[in-house]
Amino acid sequence: MRILFTxxxxxxxxxxxxxxxxxVAVRAEGLILGGDxxxxxxxxxxxxxxxxxxxxxVRDLLVRLRDELGxxxxxxxxxxxxxxxxxxxxxxxEDEGLVTFLGPNKVATWGExxxxxxxxxxxxxxxxxxxxxxxxxxxxxxxxEGYVWEAGAGRFRRxxxxxxxxxxxxxxxxxxxxxxxxxPWILVAHSPPAGLQLDRLACGLNVGSEAVAAFIRRRQPDxxxxxxxxxxxxxxxxxxQQVGRTLVVNPGQGEQELAAVHFSMADPAGTLTACNxxxxx
Numbered sequence: 001m002r003i004l005f006t007x008x009x010x011x012x013x014x015x016x017x018x019x020x021x022x023x024v025a026v027r028a029e030g031l032i033l034g035g036d037x038x039x040x041x042x043x044x045x046x047x048x049x050x051x052x053x054x055x056x057x058v059r060d061l062l063v064r065l066r067d068e069l070g071x072x073x074x075x076x077x078x079x080x081x082x083x084x085x086x087x088x089x090x091x092x093x094e095d096e097g098l099v100t101f102l103g104p105n106k107v108a109t110w111g112e113x114x115x116x117x118x119x120x121x122x123x124x125x126x127x128x129x130x131x132x133x134x135x136x137x138x139x140x141x142x143x144x145e146g147y148v149w150e151a152g153a154g155r156f157r158r159x160x161x162x163x164x165x166x167x168x169x170x171x172x173x174x175x176x177x178x179x180x181x182x183x184p185w186i187l188v189a190h191s192p193p194a195g196l197q198l199d200r201l202a203c204g205l206n207v208g209s210e211a212v213a214a215f216i217r218r219r220q221p222d223x224x225x226x227x228x229x230x231x232x233x234x235x236x237x238x239x240x241q242q243v244g245r246t247l248v249v250n251p252g253q254g255e256q257e258l259a260a261v262h263f264s265m266a267d268p269a270g271t272l273t274a275c276n277x278x279x280x281x
Contacts, residue, residue: 001029001030001110001111001113001264001265001266002026002027002028002029002030002262002263002264003028003029003030003031003032003186003262003263003264003265004022004023004026004028004030004031004032004260004261004262005031005032005033005034005188005225005249005251005260005261005262006019006032006033006034006227006251006253006258006259006260006261007033007034007035007036007037007079007190007225007226007227007228007251007253008034008035008036008037008079008227008228008230008253009036009037009253009258010036010037010038010039010040010081011037011038011039011040011049011053011057012255013057014256015253015254015258016057016058016061018257018258019061019258019260020061020064020065022258022260022275023065023069023072024065024068024069026262026275027069028065028069028072028262029069029072029073030072030073030074030075030110030113031065031072031073031074031075032074032075032076032115032186032188032225033074033075033076033077034076034077034079034188034190034225034226034227035076035077035078035079035080035081035082035119035131035190035227035228036078036079036080036081036082036190036227036228037058037076037078037079037082038050038053038054038058038081038082038086039053040081040126042127043127043128043147043156046083046085046128046156047083047085047149047154047156050082050083050085050086050089051085051086051088051089054086054089054090054093055089055092058093059093059096059098062074062093062098062099063098066098073100073110074098074099074100075099075100075101075102075108075110075115075117075188076090076099076100076101076102076117077101077102077103077117077118077119077188077189077190078119078131078190079119079121079131079190079227079228080120080121080124080126080128080131080132080190080228081126081128082119082128082130082131083128083130083131083147083149083156084130084148084149084151085149085151085156087101100115101117102115102116102117102118102188103116103117103118103119104116104117104118104174104175104177104178105177105178105179107179107181112184113184113185113186113265114181114182114183114184114185114186115185115186115188116178116181116185116186116187116188116221117187117188117189118171118174118175118187118188118189118190118191118212119131119190120132120133120171120174120190120191121133121190121191121209121228122134122135122139122171122191122207122209123141123142123143123161123165124143125143126146127145127146127147128146128147129146129147129148129159129161129164129165130148130149131190132146132161132165133165133168133169133170133171133174134165134166134170134171135170135171135172135209135210135211136170136171136172136210136211137170137172137173139170141161141162141165142162143161143162144160144161144162145158145159145160145161146158146159146161146164147159148164170211171191171209171211171212172210172211172214175211175212175215178215178219181219181221183222184222184223184265185221185222186221186222186223186224186225187215187216187219187221187223187224187225188225188226189209189212189224189225189226190226190227190228191208191209191212191226191228192208192209192212192226192227192228192229192232192248192250193208193209193210193212193213193216193224193226193243193248194206194208194209194210194212194213195208195210195213196208196213196238196241196243196248197232197236197238197241198226198229198232198233198236198238198239198241198248198249198250199228199229199232199250200229200231200232200235200236201229201231201232201235202231202235204235207229208229212226216243216246216248217243217244220243220244220245220246221246222245222246222247222265222268223246223247223249223263223265223268224243224246224247224248224249225249225250226248226249226250227250227251227252227253228250229250229252230252230253230254230259231252232250232252233250233251233252233259234252239251239252239261239274240272242269247268247269247272249261249272251274259274260274260275261273261274261275262275
């Protein structure tokens with residue numbers, strides 16, 4: 001199975017157009033979207049913006065690729081820039097058979113390949129807090145303001161993020177809930193793991209997750225796909241690392257040119273290719 005992975009398009013139409021062209025060029029059989037796929041906005045506009053984009057641009061992309069590539073399988077997670085108000089829009093795409101929304105307790109299967117997803121990231125300065133978690137219990141969060149979506153009220157509620165994140169599960173606790181997964185399998189986690197040079201910001205800080213790193217070391221998925229830190233490959237010169245039997249990947253993301261990888265599940269490490277549209281024409 002030829003799998004194409006990208007992340008962090010943030011609703012940029014030119015990147016979506018490049019993704020469509022690339023998927024056709026490499027004849028992708030599986031497409032994985034690694035979070036932060038929807039446009040950024042403030043909390044007053046986020047519901048309309050994110051639901052609208054999922055229901056139009058993302059849906060149109062998936063329909064177009066299905067028409068051009070046949071039975072393309074697509075899976076996705078959210079990232080820290082998404083809000084829970086967009087989950088019903090994803091559910092509608094699932095009902096149409098266009099996408100599978102991955103979670104830590106929702107194992108998807110593509111033939112013999114299993115997929116597990118995790119959308120959360122450690123605390124960030126962005127306002128949306130639905131997909132933020134403390135990495136581990138006892139960690140500190142210095143970003144004290146934010147908003148969470150209240151589905152029952154149909155609105156965002158302002159929170160003290162320091163206090164809020166103490167009341168919800170940590171990334172470590174969430175990942176500990178992942179049950180047995182049959183091999184071969186892929187982990188799709190928005191946050192890259194700490195300690196692998198796949199998480200370095202332009203300022204030089206490393207912001208990866210210790211919980212994700214520990215999970216990879218312990219569970220050893222065949223492939224582990226990440227995003228979140230757009231500039232990491234440019235900062236470190238690394239977009240792939242090997243941790244035991246696990247191929248760990250963060251392709252990063254560009255502003256004008258799509259960053260993506262594709263590989264065959266028959267030999268992920270041997271076939272992994274960092275690619276843009278131009279190199280595949």
